[in-house]
Amino acid sequence: MSSIEIRNVTKSYGALQVLHGIDLNIVDEEFVVLVGPSGCGKSTLLRMIAGLEEISGGDVLIDGDRINDVSPQKRDLAMVFQSYALYPHMTVAENMGFSLSLSGAKKPQIQKEVGEAAKILHLEDYLERLPKNLSGGQRQRVAMGRAIVRDPKAFLFDEPLSNLDAKLRTHMRAEIRQLHQTLNATSVYVTHDQIEAMTLADRIVVMNAGRIEQVGSPIELFDTPMTKFVAGFIGAPTMNFFDGCVQADVDANPYITLGADNSHVPLPEGMKNHVGQQVSIGIRPQHILAEPAAPESGMITGSVSLVEQTGCETNLLLSAAGQQVTVQTKERMNVATGDWVNLSLKADCLHIFDQGTGRRLN
């Protein structure tokens, strides 16, 4: 297995620049997930690693060797496509053994390797079928199988699960993670689904508009998002943001007033230096406490506009502080549309961002 190094890589289509200087180091045996909204350039970056897309600027290195000008055939990487791209005229076994037969392996050896891969992926019963006679999940597994029969330097995945239904996706997600634990293969995985990113990755790379916003472990990204974009992208339901101006009280302690309410939300000590600054306060739906109560001065109050029961959690959609607020709680709350609740924000769970730059301040 191998390491992949991406140095100041850019990509332009004519005058349109879609990647602006990407730097990334992927170490041996690491599972890295590229995540970001549609059109941010994830697939482009992956395809540049694969060699399917020309590199406009910068370098890509595998095991320290610059491979910009090496053709995809010679990079020794395996790729799983979103469309699976199974060869329609070949059986499952032929699909999986194609790379081996190209490299001149003998029939018995191909059969053995394909058999082993099929066993790992539970495909033994389907080896003689054509792709058109397989279900979506089985096709997906064949695509994986085609990648694992060889022993490539790294695996590249481009949204391999996006064509599956929700349940199968969860199942395959777990299988991919288990497969990684068995094979320990360096993997780069593209998705726009943040849950997939969180559950699969050793390290997540959040991309936005052709730039890397933040790189970190799932927990790092969840607990300390460095930009407002990452904060809004990671975590479900989406983080709530309130805009306001940092103020100081008589004791010079920083606080903020949210919306038109005369609420008083104390801010961490460190925000002293930012008094007078326009900020966005982010707080996750899980970190807001909602209590049914009559509106009370000094508290943030909201009226319930929607109650969602998932069985496990209760999601409340509120209008509070002049905007929509989502609250999630593990408790069974007995509230109905139109009820009033008091909200309190967990002080140590506030994420404070500069309104202009979107950078984290605390």
Place this chain on the structure above:
Amino acid sequence: MSSKAKFSLLCWGALMPLMVVILFPYATMLSTALKRKDEIFQFEISWLPDGLYLGNFVELFVNRGFGQAIFNSIYISVGATLVSLLVALPAAYALSRLKLPGKSTFRTYLLITQMISPIVLIVGLFRLFAYLGMINDLNALVFAHSAFYMAFAVWMLQSYFDTIPKDLEEAAWMDGASRFASFRRVFLPLCLPGIAVTSLFTFVNSWNEYAMALTILRDGSLQTAPVRIAFLTGTLYETEWNIIMAATLIATLPVAIVFASIQSYLIRGLSLGGVK
């Protein structure tokens, strides 16, 4: 009767007028080809011949050299099909898959060449082949036909190639296949239906082509089937319909055989579905 059966009966009923138009000439051909000469000119026309008389065919092959004409036609049509495929396949692939400057201009140019009728060019072509010393050479017609039908072949193949997902080839490259290997082992098998249709078209066009064959092949022994059939009508004092019909019947056979043998590829093309 189920509604489905009723529906198909209705469809067949609606198709009947067309069927008559298509089948009537065949019926005439078949019935006339199996009659004796004197049977044809009887006052009362009967559809069924008195007996299965095969003398017309014997006469055609033994005394009129029609076998040679069929052979010439097959040689030219197969040759033209192969040569035009040989050039059109890589050309269409390049147009479909590679970044080329002036691609759309080239495509338009191909289309424009199709607007010129070959008849207009015949004098020029004759002089060209005369200069090359290829008058009375079957290969001259192979080249002329393949040149004329190539533009369409490129056009048609490119349209078909465009429908083959690029992912499949990219997957093959990732699997380690060279451009040529992925073309041969992944791309080409998927394109067989498109190639089949294109070759069928070229073959039929070349088979039926008359003007060029008449001009360039002067020698009687080099005549193609359509030219020979035309000569059967014009050169004698009487028109021997029984012989002519036997000849046309035979001339339709190769096309029918080619079509039947290619048919399975046409159907298979519709049922492939490897990409999601």
